[in-house]
Amino acid sequence: MNDNLKFLSQYMAKQFYKILKVNLINSTFEVIKNAKAESEKLYVGSDYNEYLKIYLNSNYIHVDDLDIVNEKLNLNFLKKYFSKDNNELDCWFRRKFEIDYRWTLVKIIKSEQFSVDHNIYYVMQDNDVPSKVKLNTKILDEYKILKALTTLFIFTTGLLASVRSQNMRIDFILNNAKTYNILEEIEKQTDYLFIYNVEEVDLERRISITASNQTVTEILSNIFKNTDTIYKIEGKNIFLMRKEVNRDSSPQQSKKGITGTVIDKNGEPIIGANVLIKGTSIGTITDFNGKYTLEVPENATIQISYIGYLSQDINVNGKKEITVRLAEDTQSLDEVVVVGYGTQKKGEVASAISSIKSENFIKTPSTDPAQLIKGQVPGLSIITPDANPTSTSEISLRGITTLKASASPLVLIDGIPGDLNSVSPDDIQQIDVLKDGSAAAIYGTRGTNGVILITTKNTLGEMPTEVDVNAYISTQQIIKRLPFMNADEYRQRVKEGVAGAQDDGATTDWLDQVTRTPFTQIYNISLRGGSRTTNYVASFEYRGLNGLIKRTNNQMYYPRIEITHRMFNNKLKLNASLSGYKQSYFSGSDGGSYNSEVYRNALIYNPTTPVYNAEGKYSESTKNEYYNPVAMLNEVEGENQATNLRMFGNITYTPIEGLDIKYLVSSNTYNQTRGYYETQNHKSTWRDGKNGYASRGTTRKAQDLSELTVQWRKTLLEDHSFTLLAGYSWQKDTYQNYYMQNYDFPSDDYTYNNMETGQALKDGKATEFSEANESRLIGYFGRLNYSYKGKYMLAASIRHEGSTKFGADHKWGNFPSVSGAWNIKGENFLKDIEELSTLKLRAGFGITGTVPDDPYMSLNTLDFGTYVYYNGLYIKTIRPDSNANPDLRWEKKKEVNIGIDFGFLDDRISGNIDYYNRKTEDLLWDYTVPSPPYLYSSMVANAGSMRNSGIEVGITAIPIQTKDFQWTTSTNYSTNKNKLLSLSNDQFISSGYSDKGSTGEPLQTTTHRIQEGEPIGNFWGYKTIDIDDNGHWIIEGADGNPKPISEQQPTDKQVIGNGLPKHYLNWNNSINWKGFDFSVTMRGAFGFDILNMPRLQYGAPVMLARGNVLNEAFDTKFGNSPLAIDQELQYVSYYIEKGNYWKIDNITLGYTFNFNTWIKRLRIYGTVSNLATITGYSGIDPEVSLSGLTPGVDNKNRYPSTRTYTFGISVKF
Secondary structure, three states: OOHHHHHHHHHHHHOOOEEEEEEOOOOOEEEEEOEOOEOOEEEEEOOHHHHHHHHHOOOOEOHHHHHHHHHHOOHHHHHHHHOOOOOEEEEEEEEEEOOEEEEEEEEEEEOOOHHHHOOEEEEEEEOOOOOOOOOOHHHHHHHOOOOOEEEEEEEOOOOOOOOOOOOOEEEEEEEEEEHHHHHHHHHHHOOOEEEEOOOOOOOOOEEEEEEEEEEHHHHHHHHOOOOOEEEEEEOOEEEEEEOOOOOOOOOOOOEEEEEEEEEOOOOOEOOOOEEEEOOOOOEEEOOOOOEEEEEEEOOOEEEEEOOOEOOEEEEOOOOOEEEEEOOEOHHHHOOEEEEOOEEEEHHHOOOOEEEEEHHHOOOOOOOOHHHHHOOOOOOEEEEOOOOOOOOOOEEEEOOOOOOOOOOOOEEEEOOEEOOOOOOOHHHEEEEEEEOOHHHHHHHHHHHOOOEEEEEEOOOOOOEEEEEEEEEEEEEEEEOOOOOEOOHHHHHHHHHOOOOOOOOOOOOOOHHHHHEOOOEEEEEEEEEEEEOOOEEEEEEEEEEEEEOOEOOOEEEEEEEEEEEEEEEOOOOEEEEEEEEEEEEEEEOOOOOOOOOHHHHHHHHHOOOOOOOEOOOOOEOOOOOOOOOOHHHHHHOEEEEEEEEEEEEEEEEEEOOOOOEEEEEEEEEEEEEEEEEEEEOOOOHHHHOOOOOOEEEEEEEEEEEEEEEEEEEEEEEEOOOEEEEEEEEEEEEEEEEEEEEEEEEOOOOOOOOOOOHHHOOOOOOOOOOEEEEEEEEEEEEEEEEEEEEEOOOEEEEEEEEEEEEOOOOOOOOEEEEEEEEEEEEHHHOHHHHOOOOEEEEEEEEEEEEEEEOOOOOOOOOOOEEEEEEEEEOOEEEEEEEEOOOOOOOOOOEEEEEEEEEEEEEEOOOOEEEEEEEEEEEEEEEEEEEEOOOOOOOOOEEEEEEEEEEEEEEEEEEEEEEEEOOOEEEEEEEEEEEEEEEEEEOOOOOOOOOOEEEEOOOOOOOOOOOEEEEOOOOOOEEEEEOEEEEOOOOOEEEEOOOOOEEEHHHOOHHHOEEEEEOOOOEEEEEEEEEEEOOEEEEEEEEEEEOOEEEEHHHHHHOOHHHHHHOOOEHHHHOEEOOOEEOOOOOOOOOEHHHEEEOOEEEEEEEEEEEEEEOOOOOOEEEEEEEEEEEEEEEOOOOOOOOOOOOOOOOOEEOOOOOOOEEEEEEEEEEEO
16 A cells, blocks of 8 residues: 555645545546645645545544445545536535544535536535635636546645744754654644654654754754655645655566456446556556556556455456456445444454344345344354244344343344334344343343344435335245155055044045145335435335235234434434334234144144035044144134334434433334134034134233433544443333133124123133233443554443342342453564454453343232132132242343454455353242242242353355456354253252153153253153064163163153254355356254154054054154054153254345446345255254253144245335
8 A cells, every 4th residue: 555645644634625636537636735825736646546545544534434434435426426417415524633533524516517527626624614615716727627637625624723934933952862852842832743654754863953043944954964855844734755766667568458347246337446557556447437448568467446345356368358346345344333332343342243234134035134144143043943924033142041031132223122023124234243241231131142233224424315125025835744644545554454543535635725825025115315414214114924824924014214313513413213013913823823733733634534524514523632724724713913113212412522422212112902713613612612702902012211321432642542431221111911801602793893792701701811010120331442553452331220120139230341352463563464464352251130021029919819718608819929039139141252353365264263151140940938938839039050151153255256256155153052050059949950841732741851060951751772572662761771661760761862052053155246146045053952743742653543643653663663552652762853954044046237227226036045954854844943941842833844935126216
């Protein structure tokens, strides 16, 4: 990089009222003084784009404003902007002035000769400068004769003190002093400021000088006599520079002319890209159409570069025309990441934070935002257990850290708490994941499970209105059908006389009766634009999601509007937003959506039974849990309707540069209304005698938030950067729920809309229920960030937080954190290693907490629902409802994280490695207590502890990059080790274990055991080792010897597997070739087991008496014999399978058309999701639920997994 340009960048950042004159055709530029109607050339440069790149990285522009400066001041954008009949453009940003920052305005004005020469003028001024600063037209007229000139920049950062005369005389005596000390003395006695490049001026050279009534020029001539340093005085500035030396001594070579075009990944021309002969300063830049022409030697290598893009080197090799497609420099694009209550430079982050921008999202229609980053964040597990259109992703970060509280990460949307359904995936600009305790501790109790920060699309600064339209259509097919017997196979068992088999004379594909080919539609339109002071975003989205099971529909509408207004020279900023969604979906079960019994009964219903009997009624049976699935689907009416209204407003006041005072208020309200009805043809009538059953309910959740933050940024002595944050947070959560049930209706006509006509409520047989609760969370927090030269970083935070959910003496807790980072690449001993572009070591420690879901566990509550029989009557009584625990307090998670970030070859290879160790103490758990003295035999208390530790690795590389082709690949790996350390303390003693989970009817046994010294997720059952000649299981006894299953004892149970994966691996690839884009995402989970519940329950001949069974029910086990018809169901290890899998999760192929009309860009694409799974698991899909304390169970009632085919179109206007 040109040293003179570095010097110029420093000069321009400190100077005032200058004109920068740039030629768009060849990128040359000149710096011209414009003060007191005087004009002269100060500096001539050969590459404006290189200068701008240096200026952006000079630390003179506020980090939060880098993007807007890069956008508004690059020649590519300006050419397009002024080609659309726009006359003016304002760009506001904060620029360093001495040791502080000031608001600066760049005003770009189209010149009279724009149509011929494409001239535009720039005026830049500070906010404290009189607004009527005019261009000196005489100076500009002098340069209109230069035809290719296109851009004039006038940089002014305030009218400084008046310029001293060059004839000012000063006095001092310095003996054997360094040149640097002499320059300092001159600056002290005058208004002059020295500007120089330290690599060009020898400041350590010692001389002795006596200045007595001498002018500055006389002193400088004496100082630099017989050196290669020259000086030039401009206003109050003195420029020191090395004498120019002609270094061009290379022999002449034969040259040839080449032409070409430089374009971006979308095929749009890049204006002003640098095209240089590598190793020289000879080159050119691209014109308005991205084209260039250059004379090069025969075997030359040309180097193409542009701000925000990765450079490319291309060998000419006799080519006459070379078209180059530049790839975006993701490292520079990701320079700023979102952290708690603010942003940070990526290079200064000392915690474990992953940032994914919209251009790197998984490009497929997503039911929730988590799908956009599936497989892209090491340590973040995103599971989609089924294809239910109302389901959302299961998310876990770095293992299970709690036993009783929620394990879901905190989700913040533009700083406001929400959930994954609260925002349309198409409205998201960036997702940041705070993974470790040092990053999340600023959120206190809410940050234990990590924090997902969602930033929605917005605008900044003046821009014309942009309209984006996205539309998708998709369909699904079932991935795999479990191998239950069809009608012919079933009849064969009837012929064989197998007990329980019965031929009803029909042939019915029950799964086909309840499934369909679904059709999903998603449409999104968004508008963005604004002026210098006001910006707006508006969007609307419709999502019509249809599921594979008939009637499982989900319709959602997402409106959003956000307005930002700046006033008083940007000292005051107002921001307000209104968003949310409206949802309605089919309710196939009381209070829920999909009725899980429909799919299960479609699998097990006798394939020889007709849908309707001879009387035209549904074919039904009295067998337990055996119902006609078509009747269950058709003989219900139900709809759940929900609305979510999110409102927030904030005001930011900046009284002085670097100090931001922000007050935010928000309200997030969710309202749901439920209605459900079972007709008089439903099983609830013929089996339970309900004669029509109806349910009505409503739920309201509201969260009000108020936050005040004060943030101060300051840079001292140029090298010491500080950011101080202090804040107060108040949050109120309210919950209300009501439902009523009734049955015995005179008619089906009104379904659930005429509840009072049912007889059951009048008879006191039906249920009415209502509840409400409220809680508050108050926090005081602060944080300090410090950076020295961008090499040594330190961050520390603390949150003092109180919750009404805890006992009187434990309502408040402290949650501190500290982290540090060392940018090793910034050290001198690595400076010359060009292959190494990034090397940073990070370490952090943080404490976070967890609150329970129930807000009243620490209090004495009363029960009014108990009746006693007294004197011939039932009398309602009042009694305590539970054991209160006034000592209830926070769960505390202490976490250490050590990481390293690295990059090679200008970050064409980059990555990170993290190790974490987190310990959760004071775990909330249900304990058995003596009664008396307690009223009840159980209570919730803090006693246990748990540990999670693991390693995360992420690597991104660009293996191939040519003019037309680029391949970007990234992979990440994570592993977690979990251990329950204790379930007891001195006060509350447990047995050391607890059995959880259930196989359900008819077996009715637990599936998992959590136990001290063991990991969460252990399957606990009998280990099968063989089958005897009679078809009965042989298990391993407690003594390790074989024994018949009939002699089983509880002590024979043991750990027979674990449902939590030990290893996750993800691999994502994207390829761009000309207008085509192709991406593949793959992911896998390894080292875990699955309890195959369909096999356990329907892989035994005994279940033939209760419906259809799997073909394997009659297969030989252990190579010996099949199960006997009288072998009852048993929870044994035979049904525990390895769950390892590798998925080709998503494949997308698209093509982008670029236009120079009212349509800017059009992209069409096709996507296949859940394309293929490589696994040894025999069930539908090894991607099963991993949440809670019973992970790894393949539910027999699960909604089927599907493969999705999508066609989409995106248009930008």
